[in-house]
Amino acid sequence: MDWSLILILLAMGAAGGFAAGLLGIGGGMVLVPFITMIYTAQHFPPEAVVHMAIATSLATIMFTSLSSVRAHHAHGAVVWPIVRMLTPGIVAGSWVGPWLGKQLNTTALALVFAAFVAFSATQMLSGKKPAGARELPQAPGMFAAGGAIGVVSGVVGAGGGFMSIPFMTWCNVKIHQAVATSAALGFPIALSGTLSNIWFGWDQPGLPPYSLGYIYLPALAVIAAASVLAAPLGARAAHRMPVQTLKRIFAFILYALAGYMLWKAFH
Template structure:
């Protein structure tokens, strides 16, 4: 790879890692459109570009989540009971998500990603407050919620924070605890999704050299290296800065990225 591409990957990793630590989102929704642009510019097979971008993004969260959650744990913000209740459903869902993605062509997957990211941005902007009496559901409800989070996270290559943070805050979990707990949930999502993308991608014809299933290893290495450094910085910032204001800015960024993916789908 040329030096320019390495610098771009490092910059992407730094931005995604900071976002992961700050908002507990895993960075995937930010990374996928940019990885798609890079793969397109380097002439990767069009029918595999979005699948590979999503798989590579999801794999980076294996490293980002560990770095991010350590920083949040030092603040005592991770609710490990919620992690334990959501994780089983998340693992099942995150394995199924990439299998569903494999059945979709690039256009359909791009549209799904763009629409879902735009919907997530809208939810961030609205920020509707939950009823004061609302609580987390029981074991079955948490398993089902985890399954939904895992499937969609596996489909869009993200850490699931775009669903798990709103879900937890809707159930009256404090926003800083929701962000920290979402960061911890990123690891089981990424692990199951990464193994699934390797398994279902193995033997797929036309994948470029240095691919492991749908994961492009050079991009994974460059992005992960920078994201691990920046995730703790974002986590520390989350405990010092007005998160609501930052979420509004982040929502605008998501709208721009969603627009790109929709443009990509129809061009």
Template sequence: MDWSLVGILLLMGAGGGYAAGLLGIGGGMVLVPFITMIFTAKGFAPALVVHMAIATSLATIMFTSLSSVRAHHRHGAVQWRIVALLAPGIVIGSWLGPWIGKQMNTSALALLFSVFVAFSAAQMLRNKKPSAGRDLPGTAGMFAAGGVIGTLAGLVGAGGGFISVPFMTWCNVRIHQAVATSAALGFPIALSGTLSNIYFGWSEPGLPQHSLGFVYLPALAVIVAASVTMAPLGARMAHKMDVAALKRVFAVVLFSLAGYMFYRAFA
């Protein structure tokens, strides 16, 4: 067993889990670039590296979201009515996202990921306040919003917080409630997206041993072991501090990761 690799994966899982709990972003935007680096170093098929990194990252969110949402629920911050309205569209979109991703080559998928990470970082830096009086849309609008969130999250292997948190705050949901509700939405996104990645990657030639579709199980197990420990700590910290300054620092990190994935797109 490569213990140095295990150590790197544990650190990645801890960082991704903490970020997921603190910022409601699912952790995928942090994990995908690092997993891509590791899978590339291990000599996985170049045509599959980004697809597998996205699928493995998305699978970790099933566990991270359950771990962090418990801490948020204890604070009464999860808006379960919003979860119920967004979830149907999210489940459908999260299934379609990996299917769309499979039609794209590695370069196109890496480029798409870098664009969305850069967009998310820019949104964090802007920190634009919602207009007074705006409210959540009706049932049809929430279904459509869930579909968009799920599709994009399934495509880039994230928990959807990079869209759902700005969407909810834009509709005047308090930031702490938006983060907590985004954590709850991470589970249906990750479950549907992971099943889709397993189904559409099942017969893909060139997958390494111990893969379940596009999901690489050894990396999943190690990352989850760390992330489920750290996600509740991040969630508790989110209710104790003003995360504005932290978001600015995190945005710089995201821009760096977006730059790496942009490089991968043309490497």
């Protein structure tokens, strides 16, 4: 990679890491469209571009999550019992997600990604308040919820916050706790999904050198380095700034990224 590409990847990693710390979303929804642009410009196989962008994005979340959750934990905001109850379903779902993604061609995968990013943005803007008596479900319900979060995250390459945060706030978990807990959930999502992307992409023909399954290692290294440094900054900002205002701004960014992926699906 030349220096201009490295600088672009560093900027992307910093933006994704800050977003991950700020909103507990793992940064994947920010990174995937931009990584797709870069891989397209590098003339990666068209049939594998979106798959590789999603896999690389998901792998970076392993590093971003660990960095982000340390900062959130220092504020006492991570609800670890929720993490323990959701993780088994998340691990199972995150393994299945990349397999489902492999069954989709680039057009279908880009459409799925655009739909879920737009859905996430709409959720952020809706501001709906949960019923006062609603609580988190028992273990079977938490396993099912974790499985759904894991499957979708594995398909679209995100840290799951676009589903786990609305789910937790719907069950009356405070927003700062939901953001912090979602950051912690990003690690099992990313670890299981990364191993799955390596496994299911191992025999994919035509991938560029230095690929590990669907993961492009040079991009992973650069993005992860920047995101690890930026994630704690986002986490600290999340505890100091009005989250609802930031969510509105971020929602419009997500709509723009969804629009790009929708365009990508048909070009």
